[in-house]
Amino acid sequence: MDLTSLFKTILNLSLMSSVVIGMIILVKLIFKDKLNPQWHYYIWFLVILRLIIPYTPESSLSIFNLFPQTLQQIDSTQHISNAEVFNNKDNNFIIPNTDKNANRGQESLALTPNQVNETFKLNYEVLGIIWITGTLIILLTFLIVNTRFHWKLRKQSRCEDVEFTKLLANCKIEMKMRDKIIMIYDDAINTPSITGLIRPKLLLPKEIIHQLSDEEKRYVFLHELTHLKRKDIFITWITLFVQAINWFNPLVWYAFYRMREDGEVACDAYVLSHLKKSEHLEYGKTIITVLTKLSKPNLIPVSMGMAKNKKMIKRRILRIKTYKKTSFKKSVTAAVLAVGIGLVGLTSAMGSTNTESSVEYIGYISDKDMNGIFVVEGDSQEDVQTDSDRAWFSIPNDLQLDDLQVGQKVKVLYSDMTSLFPEQFTAEKVIVLDDFWVNIDIPSYEIFDTELILEEAKELGIETEGKTIEEILEELDHIYLMEEAKEVGIDTEGKAVEEIMEELDHIYLMEEAKEVGIETEGKTIEEILEEVDNIYLMEAETQGETVEDE
Incomplete structure (x- = not known):
């Protein structure tokens, strides 16, 4: 697949994901707090699936039945000018309009098919180059920033405080986790965060963390451990990569921004589900305490922290205050909505060609x-x-x-x-x-009789499963070569194919030389071959003179 085709695929997926994003935002606005925080977070995974899965089943329920031509066949008509769809059940051919009077009076404005084709092809090629350039710049920038960040972390001192270590161990038991986590003091950050996909590290701003009470530290640790347990760091990696590929789509950026916010609220809900009801208020106060010490938001590559901004904190406090365990009725409603959005947004239009x-x-x-x-x-x-x-x-x-x-x-x-x-x-x-005729001087194209080749290979005991036609033909040639060599008395044991072919050529040359009366005794192959060529050349000249005389 070339760059232009790849860009068209990405563009198609991005446009269809925009529709899914719109559906999700609409449903979230309608139901709001009637759905639990986990649903509000995990429903964004449908956007990720829509962005990375190019092959989707057709369905009469698909929302793309409303506009399959614009979203799923982005380039199917842009190469054609003055064309009409051939009238058959599948519209599989688009042929030029042969009605000479169809565009009478508009000849000066009409473009030829080649002109339209070249115009759109050039646009897609240029856009494809711009897209891949932007993607590579974003990914390279992210890689550099992330590498520098982790390089700086190596210089930071580890937190080996006994009380901190003991508290973290108790929190891991409470969350039923066994992950080995390194605590690191980092004064460059102003909010506790967890980072590291393979070797998780809990980053602690030394000045702030020591101002918190033991109970507040416990809430901080539980929050960060929840991010780790839910694989939020891994999910962040995926979203950043997908976002870099779809950098040209602002709706994708907005969707992942909302996803990160909903992830924090869902993380709070998960922590609250492990706390006593009397502790909910204290957990909320801890977030406020961290916020009061937050001078400005810090950007930590691929990390999960407790606080982002004041608006986000206000929303989280409100959800903490009104937190209730999800009822069975709400769980069923959430499941039905998720499946419904999936059926409508993750399927293709009926009869569409992907x-x-x-x-x-x-x-x-x-x-x-x-x-x-x-x-x-x-x-x-x-x-x-x-x-x-x-x-x-x-x-x-x-x-x-x-x-x-x-x-x-x-x-x-x-x-x-x-x-x-x-x-x-x-x-x-x-x-x-x-639709015009051209003279094309193209050599005849050799096409393999597949059934005959497979049948022949089967008769000779050749295993064809998973092999290409060249591999099958090569094995057939090898078998026939061995049989031919044995027929003329060549010992093939331990000899390479090239050696066997050389001996066959030698034998056939000797036979040909004897037929035309050439003495081969004591002569080299080159000498015999030269004499054979001379005889054929003389015969050709004689035949030419005879034709001229006639």
Whole structure:
């Protein structure tokens, strides 16, 4: 898949995820506090799935049935000008409009198919370059910042306070965790945070943490351990990577911002579920205490902290104050809503062709047979050369092979799957870009008789499972070579294929030399070969003179 196709795939997924984001925001606004904090957090995972899964099943419930052409076939019509869809049940062909009067009076404004194709192709290529450049810059920046941050952590002193160590151990028992956690004093931060995907580290601002009471320290530790237990750091890594890929979509940025906020509230709810009801108020006071010592928000790469900003703290305090364990009725409602959004947003429109799961092949039809077409690759007639890449595409019955003619410029969409037989694919959709005849001088294309090859390999005991056609043919050639060598009396034991072929050539040359009356005794192979060539050359000259005389 080239850069342009990859960008189109990312763009398609990003646009569809925008619809899912809109659905989630709408549902959250309607239900608000009627759904538990865990639901508000985990529902954002549907956005991540929509962004990273290009292949989705079709469903009549899909919201994309409302606009499948705009979101799922972003480029299916932008290569065609003045075209109409061929009237068959699947609309598998788009052929040029042959009505000469259709655009009368508008000739000066009309663009040719090639002009439209080149324009949009150039735009996508440029946008693809801009996209990959932006993605690489963001990822590189993140990598540098994260590396520098962890490099600085190595210079920080560890917290080996006995009381802190004992308190952390008790909190781990309370949360039923066995992870080995290193406590580090870091005065560069102003709020307790936990970082580290493989080796978790609890970062403690020395000045602030020593001002907290033992009970407040316990709440801080429980909060940070909850982030670790729920794998929030790993999830943050995923969201940052996906966000970097979709940097051009502000809705994705907003969705992950809301996801991080909802994650903090969900973390509070999880901690409260492990505390007594009488401790809920004290837990809320601890957050306020941390906030009062927070001079400004600090950006710690891939870390989870207690406080972000005052607006967020206000929301969290309100949720802590009104916290109640989720009832069975609310749990069922939450589950139904999640499944409903998934069915509507994570499925494709009925009858749609997922162009993001297909590869496009643009070229000219150089030949056709009873089952398919031969297409030589090239975006213009000047690009088509005798050594151009070419492929054979089988055309299913519902695509109406008879409507395709030699000389047409086509775009073939086919599944991006490794074929057992090279350069042979099954077309999913064929779009005719130019409907005129051209003279293409292309050598005949050799196509393998797959059934015959597989049957022959089976008869000779060759295992074909998981092998390409070249590997199967190579084994067949090897078997036939061994049989041929034995027939002429060559001992093949311990010899390489090249040695056996050299001996066969030697034997056949000797036989040919004897047939034309050449004495081979005491002569080298080169001398014999030269004499054979001279005899054939003399015969050719004699035949030429005879023709001239006639």
